[in-house]
Amino acid sequence: xxxxxxxxxxxxxxxxxxxxxxxxxxxxxxxxxxxxxxxxxxxxxxxxxxxxxxxxxxxxxxxxxxxxxxxxxxxxxxxxxxxxxxxxxxxxxxxxxxxxxxxxxxxxxxxxxxxxxxxxxxxxxxxxxxxxxxxxxxxxxxxxxxxxxxxxxxxxxxxxxxxxxxxxxxxxxxxxxxxxxxxxxxxxxxxxxxxxxxxxxxxxxxxxxxxxxxxxxxxxxxxxxxxxxxxxxxxxxxxxxxxxxxxxxxxxxxxxxxxxxxxxxxxxxxxxxxxxxxxxxxxx
Numbered sequence: 001x002x003x004x005x006x007x008x009x010x011x012x013x014x015x016x017x018x019x020x021x022x023x024x025x026x027x028x029x030x031x032x033x034x035x036x037x038x039x040x041x042x043x044x045x046x047x048x049x050x051x052x053x054x055x056x057x058x059x060x061x062x063x064x065x066x067x068x069x070x071x072x073x074x075x076x077x078x079x080x081x082x083x084x085x086x087x088x089x090x091x092x093x094x095x096x097x098x099x100x101x102x103x104x105x106x107x108x109x110x111x112x113x114x115x116x117x118x119x120x121x122x123x124x125x126x127x128x129x130x131x132x133x134x135x136x137x138x139x140x141x142x143x144x145x146x147x148x149x150x151x152x153x154x155x156x157x158x159x160x161x162x163x164x165x166x167x168x169x170x171x172x173x174x175x176x177x178x179x180x181x182x183x184x185x186x187x188x189x190x191x192x193x194x195x196x197x198x199x200x201x202x203x204x205x206x207x208x209x210x211x212x213x214x215x216x217x218x219x220x221x222x223x224x225x226x227x228x229x230x231x232x233x234x235x236x237x238x239x240x241x242x243x244x245x246x247x248x249x250x251x252x253x254x255x256x257x258x259x260x261x262x263x264x265x266x267x268x269x270x271x272x273x274x275x276x277x278x279x280x281x282x283x284x
Contacts, residue, residue: 176212
């Protein structure tokens with residue numbers, strides 16, 4: 001929603017300012033300039049990325065228009081889920097949660113966190129490392145390192161569409177210059193026309209530079225920045241889960257282990273100690 005609002009404000013400011021200065025909107029309608037700039041940019045995007053990245057990039061534009069799902073509500077629900085799992089494992093032993101790990105969709109423990117269950121990657125992340133705790137011979141340091149690698153891989157994969165969109169934004173001003181140069185070339189080969197007609201051709205050429213710069217800095221780059229924030233939120237969320245799991249593996253009580261996870265979260269999305277304690281009591 002904020003992306004759409006930003007785009008509308010940019011258009012209102014730029015177009016409104018142009019009209020207030022006495023400009024005529026019709027001069028901005030240059031289909032050939034649009035074709036050169038956006039056709040070339042789209043072709044470069046396709047040429048420079050794999051089909052998988054292109055598909056993710058298209059989805060990235062949609063993701064930018066949606067609000068971040070990593071807010072206080074999700075974080076509190078996730079910490080409560082971990083607390084419940086840790087409590088059962090501490091009281092009844094790690095084998096008591098084996099069935100929940102193997103089949104989280106039918107687990108009472110996991111279904112107590114419906115928002116978390118909507119994120120397949122998060123459920124897989126939690127169950128994979130709980131499974132390692134239950135059945136593997138890896139020590140806590142080895143699992144800690146493995147988690148870091150897993151989180152880094154997830155971050156790099158999530159960053160592919162953002163990177164592609166950012167590079168598209170970097171290229172658009174250059175394609176705008178290409179369109180403008182071609183417009184100037186066309187103007188120079190039309191010197192036989194009267195000055196009034198040459199003025200229109202020069203104006204049309206300059207529209208290319210305007211379009212490339214406007215599209216890059218007002219539309220495409222903000223989408224890349226928006227995605228970067230969402231990726232950072234997702235990574236911090238995973239780091240919070242990791243901190244809680246590692247703390248529990250190190251022998252800390254469930255309440256303390258969850259506190260490790262809580263402290264990792266960004267302050268804007270972090271429930272307070274009292275909020276989390278109240279939530280845990282209400283959901284026992």
